Amino acid sequence: MKPNNETLELLNRHTSVRQFQDKPVSDEQLAAIIGAGQMASTSSNVQAYTVIAVTEPDLKAQLSKLSGNQAYIEQCPVFLVWCADLYRLREISGPHLQGAASYEGSTENLIVATVDVSLAAQNAAVAAESLGLGIVYIGGVRNNIAELSELLGLPDLVYPVFGMCLGYPAGVNGIRPRLPLQAVLHHNGYQADASVEQVKVYDEVTRDYMRERTGGQKDTPWSEMMAGRLAQPSRLQMKEFLLQKGFMQK
Amino acid sequence: MKPNNETLELLNRHTSVRQFQDKPVSDEQLAAIIGAGQMASTSSNVQAYTVIAVTEPDLKAQLSKLSGNQAYIEQCPVFLVWCADLYRLREISGPHLQGAASYEGSTENLIVATVDVSLAAQNAAVAAESLGLGIVYIGGVRNNIAELSELLGLPDLVYPVFGMCLGYPAGVNGIRPRLPLQAVLHHNGYQADASVEQVKVYDEVTRDYMRERTGGQKDTPWSEMMAGRLAQPSRLQMKEFLLQKGFMQK
Known part of the structure; x- marks a missing residue:
């Protein structure tokens, strides 16, 4: 018998939401969503992420412009920018290290922080959907990553991995079939x-x-769409940007 | 009022499980868990991941040895190795590209694949817990990443991001408090x-x-534990390994 329960049904009916009602997300909802995100596993409890909730209309408009002019970034009541964050760890470790060598800038730690933020974000996405809200991930925050990072005041060792529009859905897409x-x-x-x-x-x-x-x-078959995507020289500034921000030093 | 429902309660009571009952996970359960993982968001539907379910006792023993001798890797009925995978995309795109330049090896695509596999894995973790199973993520698969990749026959453009022990919990840990x-x-x-x-x-x-x-x-306060962690030259072979496997070329 195929296993089923309320949570599996929720996971299996996920679709991205790109149209939102003009209805706010409450502070209590946001706290519950991010709080559930925090309960995801994290490598040795490092919790190497920060999420920035953007609600100011002007700032959302600027972020939308930098992220490929996606209207739903402006339309959604809360735009979350999920950041991998090794800055916090370096800052709070400093007094204990007393000048000893440290390795926050290793490629390993870039992977750790990127995984950490992703696990937290996916838990938050599930939490949001369980409350009747909808989300869409926005890779477009990496389109103009240096400008966007400056706009949000991101320090060294922090980078925006993806955005997430959050709000009440206005219309629901069909469920997209996945690979066998x-x-x-x-x-x-x-x-x-x-x-x-x-x-x-x-x-x-x-x-x-x-x-x-x-x-x-x-x-168009999937393999042809994927070929089109691989042929695009997309976001080739990522390597240089990450190096400048103190990642991948080793 | 604090929002609550069955799924939020499930997310909020997560703890890692490191002791498992001697009780198998059925094929139907595994299919439901990985299937729910597949329904997570994926960047432009690239689905840039593969998960290897390891059930052969000898292979689990070897993986345990390479991953820091963690007994629960041998003890759990199914050990999942979650891999970022751009190999599939390159292979299926080839016939369409007809020799045109492609960018599967960009740093951007390393991030895309690492995020994709993490979102799928976290959905799978939630699905597993909804079925009464327990999990623990295993970063230790990166301890000896080249040897482990060879053992599992991972081709170029595939790397093991983390492992995940899966099974029925024997005993439950307390919930670990997170950052404010x-x-x-x-x-x-x-x-x-x-x-x-x-x-x-x-x-x-x-x-x-x-x-x-x-x-x-x-x-020990958290900041001191984190300082101890940053001071460790952990997995410094990651950069060279990823470069050799065809990642971060641009």
């Missing part, structure tokens, strides 16, 4: 054939989905 | 003072927690 389970779940070793062969199945699934969504106007 | 909300939730800009000042409060909270957990034997 066999493509992403392997057993006792990496199965390169399964990883690639299953995409042929998925290409047909995505063509059908696109046809249905666009009234027959589009039917 | 004001430390991690800022408003309309980064608040460096809040980020650091709140740690003084948290240092006392963590001292009390440690005293209680150790029967008064230990009372």
